[in-house]
Amino acid sequence: MKNIFQSADILLPKNADMTKWAVIACDQFTSDQAYWDRVRVTAGDAPSTINLILPEAELGSPREAEEVAEINRTMDRYLREGVFAVYPDSYVYVERTLENGTIRKGLVGMVDLDAYDYNVGSTSAVRATEKTVPERIPPRQRVRRDAPIELPHVLLLCDDHEKKLIESVAAKKDSLPCLYDFDLMEDGGHIRGWLVAGADAEAFDATLAAYAKTVDSKYEGLKGVPMVFAVGDGNHSLATAKSCYEELKANHPGEDMSRHPARYALVELENIHDEAQVFEPIHRIITHTDAKALLRALEESCCAPGGYVVRWYCGGEHGEVSLDRAKSELAVGVLQSFLDDYLKTHEGEIDYIHDDDALIALAEPKDALGFLLPAMEKSQLFRGVISDGALPRKTFSMGHSREKRYYLEGRKIK
Numbered sequence: 001m002k003n004i005f006q007s008a009d010i011l012l013p014k015n016a017d018m019t020k021w022a023v024i025a026c027d028q029f030t031s032d033q034a035y036w037d038r039v040r041v042t043a044g045d046a047p048s049t050i051n052l053i054l055p056e057a058e059l060g061s062p063r064e065a066e067e068v069a070e071i072n073r074t075m076d077r078y079l080r081e082g083v084f085a086v087y088p089d090s091y092v093y094v095e096r097t098l099e100n101g102t103i104r105k106g107l108v109g110m111v112d113l114d115a116y117d118y119n120v121g122s123t124s125a126v127r128a129t130e131k132t133v134p135e136r137i138p139p140r141q142r143v144r145r146d147a148p149i150e151l152p153h154v155l156l157l158c159d160d161h162e163k164k165l166i167e168s169v170a171a172k173k174d175s176l177p178c179l180y181d182f183d184l185m186e187d188g189g190h191i192r193g194w195l196v197a198g199a200d201a202e203a204f205d206a207t208l209a210a211y212a213k214t215v216d217s218k219y220e221g222l223k224g225v226p227m228v229f230a231v232g233d234g235n236h237s238l239a240t241a242k243s244c245y246e247e248l249k250a251n252h253p254g255e256d257m258s259r260h261p262a263r264y265a266l267v268e269l270e271n272i273h274d275e276a277q278v279f280e281p282i283h284r285i286i287t288h289t290d291a292k293a294l295l296r297a298l299e300e301s302c303c304a305p306g307g308y309v310v311r312w313y314c315g316g317e318h319g320e321v322s323l324d325r326a327k328s329e330l331a332v333g334v335l336q337s338f339l340d341d342y343l344k345t346h347e348g349e350i351d352y353i354h355d356d357d358a359l360i361a362l363a364e365p366k367d368a369l370g371f372l373l374p375a376m377e378k379s380q381l382f383r384g385v386i387s388d389g390a391l392p393r394k395t396f397s398m399g400h401s402r403e404k405r406y407y408l409e410g411r412k413i414k
Helices: 033-043 064-080 134-144 166-170 198-212 235-251 292-303 332-346 356-362 376-386
Strands: 008-013 086-097 104-112 124-128 153-158 178-183 190-196 228-231 264-271 280-281 283-287 303-314 317-323 351-355 369-371 396-398
Touching: 008 104, 033 190, 064 134, 064 396, 086 166, 086 198, 086 303, 134 235, 153 356, 166 198, 166 264, 228 376, 235 264, 280 317, 283 332, 283 356, 292 303, 292 317, 292 332, 303 332, 303 351, 317 332, 317 376
Parallel strands: 124 228, 153 264
Antiparallel strands: 008 086, 086 104, 086 190, 104 264, 153 228, 178 190, 280 396, 283 351, 283 369, 303 317, 303 369
């Protein structure tokens, strides 16, 4: 039986200037058109993934339909002109050097979309970490629906405490062919990639098959069904791939689509226990509210001895609340659920803040209340999704904007 994460026929440009080829995920710098203008200047007339994607900063423009059509035409042209080399039935082992000098490891392959369900409460082997917003899928569908190739920025996560999966490939990288080694544009750090094929790919497949058999015992005692992988970054892009595949099946009733390339999506698998994988908390600030009344309501309905300790700030004052652990696997789960319900019937506006000092400064007014949330422990991610169905929105951030995945590898989906 095939694994749900598999080797793929991976496309990489043959003779391209890789610094011009690789472009950051389309959902970054959404309010910074100047960033994307610089990317286009850097790429110039060279082959580049900027010609194969539509930045979200440009969604909804009057020329969107024509831009999507031009993207598809460019994909076809790149295929016709032999821009790509094909590495059949392969993985790519990736090392990304980040701004702080740490190296984040990953393995590019394809995930079976039949094993993925992004709906809250899913029991599938692959699940979203946060609630998917349906309204964000149609614009992405317009880009993918007629595209002959895909380029991923999806990060798939495994909860591999013992570091048996990706690290088993990393241990043999010196014996693998190096595919690329270059600096990413716009201060994106450095990236290197090695081909994993043949016996090396088969060895990883066997290791993954053994790992997948252990997940039932990893999460004993939780009320949910265990899962194998979680989607970190790029969930809406993977949800788009899933929806396009389901649409394809619906449009071909009675046909066997199990071998169609659209059944799969290219992703990069990473281990949440990688030393370079940092989960940063995202804090909550509620403004234009009766802060004292909100705090009293929280204490009356959501606090218990021995709970999650969360610090609050309001009008120059500060204190702590102890949030009831029985309500969620995460402190942010208790708090966000309360705030969602409270703000339906009370005045107040919520915002999500990354920096501690910024949160404290924003909570200076007496009609503002800020909550400084603790960083989520890595082991809590899978447990939270399994137990609660999905993590609350804006639970954590995986690195900074420039550390997000760049488009690099591709795969034919038609």
